[in-house]
Structure formats: structure tokens, C-alpha cells
Amino acid sequence: MFFIEVILPLSLEKTFTYRVSEAEFHFIKKGMRVAVPFGKSKIYTALVLDIHENAPTLYEAKEIHQILDEKPIATETQIKHWLWVANYYMCGIGDVYRGAFPTGLLLESETIVSHKPEVIVNDSELSDDEFLIYEALQHQSSLKVQEIASILNKKNILPTLQKLLARDVIVLEEEIKESYKPKLVRYVKLHSQYETDRGLEELLEVLKNANKQKEIVLAFFQISASEKKPITVKKLIEFSGSTSAVVKALIEKEIFEEYYLQHDRITFNGKKSENELHLSEAQQKAFFDIKENLNEKDVCLLHGVTSSGKTEIYIKLIEEYLHTGRQVLYLLPEIALTTQLVSRLRLHFGDKVAVFHSKYSNNERVEVWKQTLENSEKAQIVIGARSALFLPFNDLGLLIVDEEHEQTFKQTDPAPRYHARDAAIVLGNFHKAKVLLGSATPSIETYFNTQNDKYGLVTLTERYKNVRMPEVVLVDLKDKHFRKRMTGHFSDLLIEEITEALSLGEQVILFQNRRGYSPIIECLTCGHVPHCQQCDVSLTFHKFKNQLRCHYCGYSIAKPTNCHSCSSIDLTTKGFGTEQIEQELVSLFPKAKTARMDQDTTRGKFGFEKIIDNFKNREIDILVGTQMLAKGLDFDNVSLVGIMNADNMLHHPDFRAFERSFQMMTQVAGRAGRSEKQGKVVIQTYNPNHNTIQQVTNHNYIGMYKEQLYDRQIYKYPPYFRIIKLTLKHRDYDKLKEGSMWLYQVLSQNLGMPVLGPEEPAISRIRNEYIRTILIKIPQNLHLGNTKKTIQKMLNSFEAVAQYRSIKVVVNVDFY
Numbered sequence: 143m144f145f146i147e148v149i150l151p152l153s154l155e156k157t158f159t160y161r162v163s164e165a166e167f168h169f170i171k172k173g174m175r176v177a178v179p180f181g182k183s184k185i186y187t188a189l190v191l192d193i194h195e196n197a198p199t200l201y202e203a204k205e206i207h208q209i210l211d212e213k214p215i216a217t218e219t220q221i222k223h224w225l226w227v228a229n230y231y232m233c234g235i236g237d238v239y240r241g242a243f244p245t246g247l248l249l250e251s252e253t254i255v256s257h258k259p260e261v262i263v264n265d266s267e268l269s270d271d272e273f274l275i276y277e278a279l280q281h282q283s284s285l286k287v288q289e290i291a292s293i294l295n296k297k298n299i300l301p302t303l304q305k306l307l308a309r310d311v312i313v314l315e316e317e318i319k320e321s322y323k324p325k326l327v328r329y330v331k332l333h334s335q336y337e338t339d340r341g342l343e344e345l346l347e348v349l350k351n352a353n354k355q356k357e358i359v360l361a362f363f364q365i366s367a368s369e370k371k372p373i374t375v376k377k378l379i380e381f382s383g384s385t386s387a388v389v390k391a392l393i394e395k396e397i398f399e400e401y402y403l404q405h406d407r408i409t410f411n412g413k414k415s416e417n418e419l420h421l422s423e424a425q426q427k428a429f430f431d432i433k434e435n436l437n438e439k440d441v442c443l444l445h446g447v448t449s450s451g452k453t454e455i456y457i458k459l460i461e462e463y464l465h466t467g468r469q470v471l472y473l474l475p476e477i478a479l480t481t482q483l484v485s486r487l488r489l490h491f492g493d494k495v496a497v498f499h500s501k502y503s504n505n506e507r508v509e510v511w512k513q514t515l516e517n518s519e520k521a522q523i524v525i526g527a528r529s530a531l532f533l534p535f536n537d538l539g540l541l542i543v544d545e546e547h548e549q550t551f552k553q554t555d556p557a558p559r560y561h562a563r564d565a566a567i568v569l570g571n572f573h574k575a576k577v578l579l580g581s582a583t584p585s586i587e588t589y590f591n592t593q594n595d596k597y598g599l600v601t602l603t604e605r606y607k608n609v610r611m612p613e614v615v616l617v618d619l620k621d622k623h624f625r626k627r628m629t630g631h632f633s634d635l636l637i638e639e640i641t642e643a644l645s646l647g648e649q650v651i652l653f654q655n656r657r658g659y660s661p662i663i664e665c666l667t668c669g670h671v672p673h674c675q676q677c678d679v680s681l682t683f684h685k686f687k688n689q690l691r692c693h694y695c696g697y698s699i700a701k702p703t704n705c706h707s708c709s710s711i712d713l714t715t716k717g718f719g720t721e722q723i724e725q726e727l728v729s730l731f732p733k734a735k736t737a738r739m740d741q742d743t744t745r746g747k748f749g750f751e752k753i754i755d756n757f758k759n760r761e762i763d764i765l766v767g768t769q770m771l772a773k774g775l776d777f778d779n780v781s782l783v784g785i786m787n788a789d790n791m792l793h794h795p796d797f798r799a800f801e802r803s804f805q806m807m808t809q810v811a812g813r814a815g816r817s818e819k820q821g822k823v824v825i826q827t828y829n830p831n832h833n834t835i836q837q838v839t840n841h842n843y844i845g846m847y848k849e850q851l852y853d854r855q856i857y858k859y860p861p862y863f864r865i866i867k868l869t870l871k872h873r874d875y876d877k878l879k880e881g882s883m884w885l886y887q888v889l890s891q892n893l894g895m896p897v898l899g900p901e902e903p904a905i906s907r908i909r910n911e912y913i914r915t916i917l918i919k920i921p922q923n924l925h926l927g928n929t930k931k932t933i934q935k936m937l938n939s940f941e942a943v944a945q946y947r948s949i950k951v952v953v954n955v956d957f958y
Contacts, residue, residue: 143197146170146206148188150180151240151248153557157191159198160206167193173214173221175247177207183314187248189216189239215247215515217534219572224532226568232930232953233557241558242532244507255303256284257312271302276311325505326402328375330389332362333396345397355392358382372403419454419490428602429455435598436576441567443546443592444580446602447611447841448812452580453483456542457490459578464494464522468539468575469514472525473562475548477501480525481751482775491523498526498533528553528562531569538573541566547585547805552958559954582812583805583843586850590861612783612814612821614839616830619787630726631718636784636824637730640764644734648781649757650764652723653810655791657740657768658682659722660715663690663702667710672702678907684742685721695909723766723786731764739767772809781821783814788827788835795904797859798958800834804846807838858896860958864920866933867957870900871911871950881946882914888936893929895920
């Protein structure tokens, strides 16, 4: 008896055992994909984890359907890393597998329904829905479950299908769809009989009266004379200004022959620049320090002020690692940044750079996966957002995590809820590779690790080419409102500064961390505020679409003309978002071109690129945006940055609010004055004497770090304590309250550490589910693994209680 151990792409903790024949047993290797039956009728793509001869004791092992790969598609180190992620972040290994693999490599069975031809049915016995399905199957041999759902216009159609199955009217078949198709490009060449000189005379004779066809043939000769490479149909049509119908006619006349070639979807066609990179003295010193630090320690932090030229240092380091033939992984927090960086790296490294993130199509991601696995030339350097961490690297030498403090490195939903920076350090450890973290405002944990000698630390205190740090000006909004010096949300000072910058032909960035027009619409008569039906939040007004929408579940209604509660027509908006700022700018500066960058304007694969390119090419004068702007983008003509309201970040109910506000404001400020002239930052706030705002003004990172550490130690927060957050969700308020209380009591009795809860979060209902959270604070001196095992045991016993089984529990380790 021969068996394999597999992971299924489902949210399951366990692996499963399947039976294979002896020949298969000797052919299968770890990391190959096999199609296996699971449940009554589903087929999934499973990944082989192990090969053995031990039969499972609890169930009868099923046989596999087929083997899908010739050679392994995942590496052993990679699977080892997945197991670590599943274990550390307390989620199923299936979750990690599903999250890591491009969906193009995960086949799902699509259930096909067809009718039995020999069965004769009495129409009167069938219900309306059954009859509709039966009739549809008379016209079509088979239907997918989704198609039947759209015919009946119902979601829950399985009961109806069950009845038809019981009557033996229909049969289900399972078929597997391979969704990755290589991209084929259509080419044409001249038929061999016309290649001689006599052939050409004949050809022109044949086409004597067909002018359009003659034009295309002449165009074909023109292109082939100038370029000695195959000619695509697309190029031929564009060049000759003709249509594909004419080409088709020529192919049918056997004058042209068509053929197809396989193409990579992601190709780089541009020139590598031959210029050497020259580092400034400060950069050169930092570069040597980093190399020395990495000789002794595996992880090093580069703490360089904004615009100190960290990217050039990374490029130098990457050059050194490429000479050794090892792969480099470069992680960025935001897809918007990859677009800017890829162009910079491709100037140095040409086509050795591959990109991997979720805005790429499935097929493109599969190609990058295969190139990384084969250690191909094209994927020596992989740039990506956090998901690139799971690629099948062969021999990783260096990992760079840029802007390591960014919270977007932490995945929130779905599982695995991993933090890419921490997971990258572990991956580096598995590959015996070095990790370089870079940031102008490192997160407190990372900086704490450098102070404890766990990581190396290199600091760059001056900006590239000695440009001065931007000058920070505070505007007291209380005072300005009092003296009636505000126009909309702009103080007189900010308006003056913008006018001056625009008159000098410089660009301006305005930061407001809220999208939409305004977060609240309120009735002046009775005070009613429209709320989302399914969540506990007020609806945000979007003026552009003239609707109110919920930013949690997407529910939207048209903008009301009168109050829903008392029918009064006196409605007013409170608060402001990016849309409102953009509109005020249009009335204040009618001549300036404004644009906004937030989730609403950057949909689609090239959403970011369009806006960033337009801004870089100076087609936009003022750019308004949310936190997407705060990440390391590089614009050389921005002289002024305005932060519209610094307070809504500071008063967030979160233990990292001050740290986050400091990072966000410093990063946004760092976009100003990146070339010769000193930039200016205007921060509008209601309390200019707040410590954090003063620290931003004086560029005082160390002051912020010390103050926050002191607080964290008193109140038992990281880096002194690790935190695990349990989120419980259920539609029934009382059942949730009871269940969360039960779990809290079990945890606090059995763990000798602070357990807080069960708390109703600020937004206590989303998508009609009520929410409660429990925080577990684990002190540094306790063994983390054992504590997690204990917690997992309690969660299992919670699930074993019948009445609480329907409560969803989400475990989030290091949720910050």
C-alpha cells in the first residue's frame, strides 16, 4: 500500500492521506500537484507534502484522480516556510496554500448538470423550478450550477437539484478546468511558392485587381525589409491601415501562411542605461556599514531620513548579490510603489526584474511563478507586494523590505493573517539569506530590536545632495476659525503658500486620510444621520456619484432629498474627505489642474500609473490623496505639502495612534523639496502643542521612540508583550454575548497573563454580524509556542460546545 500526504486549498488545519499505485508512488515528488476527490463530489488540486506507506487510521484513503505536474511546482524550503506561517499565525495550512498559489494553478471542479436521455418525465409532477431546469436541459446538453442559478434567478438552487437527482432525471458530472493558457501570438509569412523572383511576378499578376490585398502584400515586404524578424498579424494591419478580413482573404488564397508562437505576457522592451551609479559620501559610508553589519547579523535596519537616497544603496547591494548568482526579493508595501520602482530598477538591470502582485492577471502571475521556480534570467530580482513572499525561490540571497513600518505589510483578511516583514525575516533564515529593512520612520518593534543588538543599525541623517529637510509650519485651526480666516477647509496661510508655489510653476500635494465627500449627512431639524443597514457606521457621501455609501460592506443609496426620519429638507454635511477638498480647490484655484488619488480613482491595473505619470510629467498641479501618497513616491518638483487635518489620525482608538501619526506625517512631509530647493510642509491642527506634532515639526524620531516605549512598558504593549486578538462574530447578539463571555472566562482562568475583553469594538456590527474582541497579552519571558498551543486547545473546546459552534472565531496574531 502506497500513500501520499496532501494539502487541500481549503481552510483546514490538517493534511489528508490518499492512496496511489506503486508506479505513481515512485513518480510523485514533494511539491507536485495532484487532483483528488474530496467530499461527496468535489475535486480539488492538492499539493503533495509527503510520500509514505502508513495507512490512515481514522478513515479509508481514497485514490487520487490524476497527477498534474511532471516536476515539482513548489520547493521544499517554500513548504517549510508555509508550515511556519500556519503555525505562527494560527491558521490552517490550507489557507496558506490557497493564499500563496496563483489561482491559475489551483483547479476547481465546476459541477456540470446534464439530463438522463432515457428517462421520460411526467411534466405535471414537476414543480415550476424543476420544470424550468428540465426544459433548459432539453435545449442544452449540459449546464453549470452557476448557469442554472441565473436561469432560476435564485441563489439557493441545490434543494431543487437534489429533488431532480432523487427522481433520477439529471446526473452530475465533475470536470476539471485548467485555467492557465499560454499566450499565443498570430504571425504570417509568405507562401513558399512566391519566394523566388518569378513567384513575385506571378503574385502581382494574381493581385492585379485586388487593390487592398496588394497594399497589404507591399506593406509586408516593406516591414520585412526593415526588420529581420517574424511579422505579427497585428503589426501588419496597423502598418498598412487595413483590416483583418483582407489578411484572412490572403490566407485563404494561400498567398500568406499563418502560424502561432508562444509569448511571455510580461516582457520588458527598453534600454538598460549604461551609466554607473555614483553614491554620495554619506551613501557610500552607509553602504559599507550595511555590508559589515550583514557579515555579523542576519538582519540590518537602514534608518535614513526621507529622500536620503535609500533606493540607490539597495541597487548597489542588489548588484553585489547578482554577481553571486543568487536571487533577490524586494518587498514594497503598496502596489502604487512597485510601478515607480520597477522603472528605476529596469534602467539598471534590464529584463532581470520580475514583478508580482495582485493587480496582475492570473496568467501573468503563473508566468512569474514558473520563472522564479526555474531560477530563470528574467526573475533574478523579484519586486512585489507582500504576496511575493510565497514564490518558489530556488536560492534566495537577499531580501529587502522597504518602508518596513507600513501597516499594509500585515494581511488582515482572509487568512493567513501574516506580517510580511516578520515572515520575510524567517524566510531569509530558511534560505541562509540576509535581510535589509529600510525606513525613514522605523516601527517601534524593529528599532527596539536594533537597540537590543538583535539587528544591525545603519543611519543616514542627511538628504541626498545635502538638500535641507523641509520646513514644517503649524497652523492653529482654532485660532483661524475664531478670526474668520478660513475659506472652506483651507486656512489663509495654506492658500497663500499654494498660490506662491503655483506661481513659481511648482507642484503641491494635499493629504487627507478620508475618501468620499463627507462622512456624515445630518438633518438640521431632528439630528437624524443615515446609517448603513448592515453595519454600525454612518454612510459616507460621495458627491461624484451623488450617493451615500458604506465603506465596510459597499451598501449604497441615492443621496436623500429630505430627512428619512422627519421629512425635513434641511440636510447638512459634516466632516470632509478628499472629494470635498478637490472641489474646494477648483473654486479657489480655477486655473490649476487638480487630481485626486484614493481607492475610488485608482481602480484597474494601471489606475496608479496613469495618475503618477501625469503628476510626474507635470500635467497635474495639485494632487489630493489619502495614505497612498505617504509611501516612498519620488517627485522632484513638489515644493509644498499640506496636511489638511492632523487630528483625526491622533485620536484613533489604537495603541499605535501616535506612532502611526508620526510615521504618516513624516512620510507625507518627506515628499516635499526633494531637489535643490527646500520644501515646505503646512500642518493644520486644532492642538499644535501636541507632543507628536511637535516631534514631527522637529524631525525628532528618537524623542517619539522613547516616549512611546515608556508608555508601552507601563500599559503592557509590544515590544514588551505579544498580543493575540480573537474576534468573534455572529448574527445573534445574545448568543454572541454569551459565547464570548464563556471563552473569556476559560482563557482568563487557564492563562496566567492579562486577558482583556470581551469588548465591543468601535464598529460593533459589519455585514449584519455583531462583533466582540478579546485581547491576550503574552509577556516576553513566556514560551510563545506553548502558549499558542494552550490557546488553540481552548478554541477547540469552544468549538465543541454545540450552541457556540455557529460563532465564527478569527485569530489574529500580532494584529498590529
